[in-house]
Amino acid sequence: MEWIQRLNDAMSYVEENLTGEISLEGAARRAACSAYHFQRMFPYMTGISFSEYVRRRRMTAAAMDLAEGAKVIDTATRYGYDSPTAFNRAFQSVHRLPPSAAQARGAALRAFPPITFTLSIKGENAMEYRIEEQASFRVVGFAMRETMTLEDCFKKVPGFWGQTAGELPRLAALMDGSGPMGILGVSACDGGAFSGYYIAAATQAPAPEDMAEYHVPAGTWAVFPCRGPMPQAMQDLQRRIISEWLPSSGYEYAEAPDIEVYSADNCHNEVWLPIVRKK
Structure with a gap:
């Protein structure tokens, strides 16, 4: 509450x-x-x-x-x-x-009342998750560094994935198990502010000249499996995590990156939500 x-x-x-x-x-x-x-x-x-x-x-x-x-x-x-x-x-x-x-008298106007948040009782659809304690790791890949709202992300990030599709085998070859295994979509958060979106792989290998690197700090993540056609399934799951799971979880958003993990077969994708225990 x-x-x-x-x-x-x-x-x-x-x-x-x-x-x-x-x-x-x-x-x-x-x-x-x-x-x-x-x-x-x-x-x-x-x-x-x-x-x-x-x-x-x-x-x-x-x-x-x-x-x-x-x-x-x-x-x-x-x-x-x-x-x-x-x-x-x-x-x-x-x-x-x-x-x-x-x-003018009788003008047809529209009114948007103030929003009031209330506790909504849900739970008819289970949400699978696990808690991961993850050591710091480094990612290497392609970066889109521009200020974006969530709406911008929904519009621009799928296009960025389309532009990068041909490079995914190169990213897969960089994976070495030093972080989450898969092609990663990393919404970087530095100092409480968005600092870029990375399509990358966790690796300790040197970054190729045409790629950027980013260090993800150690922390705790709630990890949710994602099933269904992309990107809609990923966006729908993220909405449920924020609106249904987080309010009653005993956790709150941590100052760390959100991570999407995409498997090679696209059947074992995940959302990693950075969390910290409520004080």
Whole structure:
């Protein structure tokens, strides 16, 4: 229940600052986790990104102000938009009509209420897992180093795998058992921030000139087998882990990389979630 309360504290932070500054870091502090992990957890729990939620809440409040007679330019400024054009675009993305139309009596507007997290009783479908204590290891492979939201990952990572498909035999040849066995998808986390996505293999061999290396720190992971067509099965499992397993597990997200492990036969794939015992 403490985890649920912390998420609701983050939602209170949004409501308290609809006309002020709202940052991912500020919400994460209220949720008592890193910005990186809050950004990853929020869409799994709600179905939308944090930035989209903030926009919907602000445009819901803005519509109410306009309907009560507020001027468009004043409302844009009130909700943090220096440019009327940007405000118009954001407003139309939510309400499907321009801000000026919201001032008319009978305008058809849309309202997105504040999100409240509650404990949902599930469990009809079992989730298999094991806890792994893993020593630090090094991975070598191909890196995509750019700032990405979870939605960006869903769109860009499958394409990155497609671009790298021809190199997978080279990666397989590097595997030496120094870490998880398989081709790895590593969402690197350094200092609580996303630092890149690697398609790689655990190895102690020197990195070829066209590859990058990354050191995964020692830690504890919850490991979940993944079955079904990729990448949808992997994404669906990750949603269940965050929304169903983690809240009641006695663990919380650790400051370490998320890892996907893909076997040669594609029948023994796994999700490795970094965890630490709740204090």
